[in-house]
Amino acid sequence: MTMHNVWESIVAFYEPTIEIMSLWAFGLPLFVTVIAVMFIFSQKWQGPLTLRALINAAFPREQYDHASSRVDRWNGIILLMLGFPLVGVIAINGIAIADNAGAYLNAEFGAQEPVITTSWLMVSVQFLVYFLSVDFVGYWVHRWCHTHALLWHLHKPHHTAETLTPWTLFRQHPIEFFGLNIIPAIFGGAFTGVVLYATGSQIHPGMVAAVTTTAYIAFFVIDVFSHVHMPISYGWLNRIILAPVMHNLHHSMEPHHWDKNNAVILTLWDWMFGTLYLPKQGETWRWGCNDEEYGANNPHKTLKGFYIDPFKTFWRHLKEGESPNP
Ligand SMILES: [Zn+2]
Ligand SMILES: [Zn+2]
Numbered sequence: 001m002t003m004h005n006v007w008e009s010i011v012a013f014y015e016p017t018i019e020i021m022s023l024w025a026f027g028l029p030l031f032v033t034v035i036a037v038m039f040i041f042s043q044k045w046q047g048p049l050t051l052r053a054l055i056n057a058a059f060p061r062e063q064y065d066h067a068s069s070r071v072d073r074w075n076g077i078i079l080l081m082l083g084f085p086l087v088g089v090i091a092i093n094g095i096a097i098a099d100n101a102g103a104y105l106n107a108e109f110g111a112q113e114p115v116i117t118t119s120w121l122m123v124s125v126q127f128l129v130y131f132l133s134v135d136f137v138g139y140w141v142h143r144w145c146h147t148h149a150l151l152w153h154l155h156k157p158h159h160t161a162e163t164l165t166p167w168t169l170f171r172q173h174p175i176e177f178f179g180l181n182i183i184p185a186i187f188g189g190a191f192t193g194v195v196l197y198a199t200g201s202q203i204h205p206g207m208v209a210a211v212t213t214t215a216y217i218a219f220f221v222i223d224v225f226s227h228v229h230m231p232i233s234y235g236w237l238n239r240i241i242l243a244p245v246m247h248n249l250h251h252s253m254e255p256h257h258w259d260k261n262n263a264v265i266l267t268l269w270d271w272m273f274g275t276l277y278l279p280k281q282g283e284t285w286r287w288g289c290n291d292e293e294y295g296a297n298n299p300h301k302t303l304k305g306f307y308i309d310p311f312k313t314f315w316r317h318l319k320e321g322e323s324p325n326p
Pocket of ligand 1: 142146155158159250
């Protein structure tokens with residue numbers, strides 16, 4: 001392999017990440033503006049309305065200049081550099097999994113007569129089946145991370161966050177990031193493959209475009225916003241789609257909030273399976289894991305603790321059967 005080839009493969013590896021980062025260049029100013037405007041509407045604004053005041057409101061120093069936030073930021077940068085290309089490729093390959101699963105079933109059992117003949121209906125059905133099944137599996141994987149003691153060791157680092165900023169979205173232990181994020185794409189893709197076979201159809205290019213567009217919107221509007229420090233509510237839509245306030249509460253350290261609002265995109269699953277918690281008017285909470293592991297006692301207050309501690313507790317649990325505090 002020549003130096004040129006090595007360089008080419010490095011560039012190819014980072015291409016999807018660079019593309020997403022360049023989307024940030026457009027998304028970020030929009031994001032800042034929307035947060036600032038939402039803040040003005042959600043609060044009774046006091047004092048002069050200057051640009052500086054708005055920036056302070058959207059990015060308060062106590063949130064961003066906090067040990068917890070520094071861990072989020074460094075881990076986020078490391079994951080974006082190392083892990084994002086890999087996970088991105090696998091997540092997008094959910095559609096390829098669907099395609100292959102459909103082709104496999106066709107070869108094994110013989111092709112079925114096509115039941116959907118119009119393009120728009122085919123795109124709608126394929127998109128809905130894929131989107132709903134991936135999000136459904138995502139909800140259950142997240143829920144099990146809270147209820148199964150061993151999985152909790154891997155997900156707990158996300159919940160030792162004591163501040164919320166968009167960086168907190170990337171506050172995931174590498175094992176969780178690599179190991180669990182691909183599960184929804186695998187199962188959602190396989191299920192979509194079964195539907196493709198049963199309806200005698202193949203992946204429609206329009207479906208790929210719809211999934212890609214939705215993934216982009218979901219990333220900015222749902223994922224990034226769900227880690228904003230402001231409890232922004234979507235009103236009655238909170239029962240259907242994840243509003244910032246709903247995931248904000250998922251990060252609460254108050255015991256009666258534990259294991260609630262496990263949605264990735266649709267809170268509809270929380271509503272259906274009894275884990276929905278609509279915050280009451282004026283209800284407040286602190287962010288973190290529990291009272292014992294807070295502040296100076298937070299096991300993940302440094303990047304080293306954040307990376308090493310889950311391995312230690314996981315291993316101790318396997319050896320001694322010790323149950324953690326979910
Ligand atoms: Zn969680
Ligand atoms: Zn979160």
